[in-house]
Amino acid sequence: MHELSLMEAVRDQALAAAHADGAIRITVISLRVGELAGVELEALRFAFPVAMAGTIAAGAELRIESEPAECHCAACNAPFPAADGCCDCPRCGAISRQLLRGRDLRLLALEVV
Amino acid sequence: MCRDCSCGQPAPESNPEPLPEQPRRLPLHTALLQRNDAGAAALRQRFTAAGVTVVNLLSSPGSGKTALLEALAQRLGSAEGAAPRLAVIVGDLATDNDARRLQAAGVQAVQITTGQACHLEAPMVAEGVHRLSHQGVALGQLELLVIENVGNLVCPGAYDLGEGLRVVLLSTTEGEDKPLKYAPIFHGADLVLISKIDLAEAVGFDRAAAHAAIARVAPHAQVLEVSARSGAGLDALIAALGLATPAVR
Numbered sequence: 001m002h003e004l005s006l007m008e009a010v011r012d013q014a015l016a017a018a019h020a021d022g023a024i025r026i027t028v029i030s031l032r033v034g035e036l037a038g039v040e041l042e043a044l045r046f047a048f049p050v051a052m053a054g055t056i057a058a059g060a061e062l063r064i065e066s067e068p069a070e071c072h073c074a075a076c077n078a079p080f081p082a083a084d085g086c087c088d089c090p091r092c093g094a095i096s097r098q099l100l101r102g103r104d105l106r107l108l109a110l111e112v113v
Numbered sequence: 114m115c116r117d118c119s120c121g122q123p124a125p126e127s128n129p130e131p132l133p134e135q136p137r138r139l140p141l142h143t144a145l146l147q148r149n150d151a152g153a154a155a156l157r158q159r160f161t162a163a164g165v166t167v168v169n170l171l172s173s174p175g176s177g178k179t180a181l182l183e184a185l186a187q188r189l190g191s192a193e194g195a196a197p198r199l200a201v202i203v204g205d206l207a208t209d210n211d212a213r214r215l216q217a218a219g220v221q222a223v224q225i226t227t228g229q230a231c232h233l234e235a236p237m238v239a240e241g242v243h244r245l246s247h248q249g250v251a252l253g254q255l256e257l258l259v260i261e262n263v264g265n266l267v268c269p270g271a272y273d274l275g276e277g278l279r280v281v282l283l284s285t286t287e288g289e290d291k292p293l294k295y296a297p298i299f300h301g302a303d304l305v306l307i308s309k310i311d312l313a314e315a316v317g318f319d320r321a322a323a324h325a326a327i328a329r330v331a332p333h334a335q336v337l338e339v340s341a342r343s344g345a346g347l348d349a350l351i352a353a354l355g356l357a358t359p360a361v362r
Contacts, residue, residue: 002230002231002232002268002271005230006145006146009145009146009148010145013141013143013145013147017139017141018139021139023139027136028136031145036296036297036300037271037297038267038268038270038271038297038298039271084293084296085296085297085299085300085330086293086296086329086330087329087330087332088329095328095329095332096332097332097333099300103297103300105144105145105146105271106142106143106144106145107141107142107143107144107145108140108141108142109138109139109140109141109142110138110139110141111136111137111138111139112136112137112139113134113135113136113137
């Protein structure tokens with residue numbers, strides 16, 4: 001359970017960026033969370049208002065873009081969704097050693113006024 | 114002058130009511146863990162400069178991380194009076210039991226207690242390195258530094274500690290499907306150890322199923338079977354860590 005400390009990192013980065021921009025309020029915070037980032041989305045959403053309380057981001061909307069895990073199959077020369085983090089190709093059964101995406105944990109953007 | 118009708122009156126103020134301010138978008142694209150990542154990069158630089166192999170050892174609680182390190186220390190040995198080959202930074206929520214166990218086995222060890230934190234972060238490791246130096250252990254004299262992470266198969270996986278090798282340990286008593294249940298942490302593994310292999314038969318551990326499960330979620334990892342109790346696989350582990358196996362005494 002490190003979602004609250006992650007959300008505190010979101011808050012610190014968001015407040016610094018909004019301050020640098022001269023914004024008076026943050027209305028939207030957008031994150032990207034990979035399926036294999038080891039983060040529980042519900043816990044993140046739960047931590048959001050707690051972390052933002054008393055700041056210019058209080059009352060902001062949290063948008064989470066989930067990044068599905070995806071591997072590349074060398075045998076089929078094509079990508080496939082790595083369901084539950086399993087890297088065996090659903091077409092040919094070969095195990096892929098190339099994870100294309102799914103581990104990202106990123107503050108994408110803010111909307112501010 | 115009024116442009117509409119040439120009436121000679123002054124032009125009216127345009128937009129006397131200011132519009133409500135439109136939200137504007139600030140693209141950022143910053144990594145959430147950028148502070149930890151920066152700390153880890155600094156540690157990695159120090160570890161590389163010192164020429165020490167650094168392992169981040171991850172597993173659920175009770176899979177035998179500390180017992181394995183005790184056995185490893187004994188196998189690696191160190192001539193009387195010679196510099197230690199191995200040091201350990203061990204993280205737990207509370208108690209210094211593990212550091213004391215390791216010290217009793219002759220290992221230079223420092224305990225990091227995290228309070229309620231479920232994982233180690235790079236600044237805690239920097240603190241551990243600092244405390245080791247106060248015990249007279251310099252990075253440059255070590256061959257191997259093991260960071261024994263907090264027992265947890267979820268959260269520690271997200272935090273880079275500057276390690277050269279990430280080792281995930283799975284014990285035979287946990288069940289062969291554990292990698293499938295906790296895929297994210299296995300994805301980052303360079304080496305997966307199946308520990309307590311001496312108990313495999315007693316607990317009906319399905320070796321083939323375990324290896325198949327690991328291959329699906331840790332396709333990059335080398336896999337070794339080890340036992341702290343019997344010593345099985347320890348020399349293979351020492352070789353996988355790039356260390357010299359001691360001569361048979």
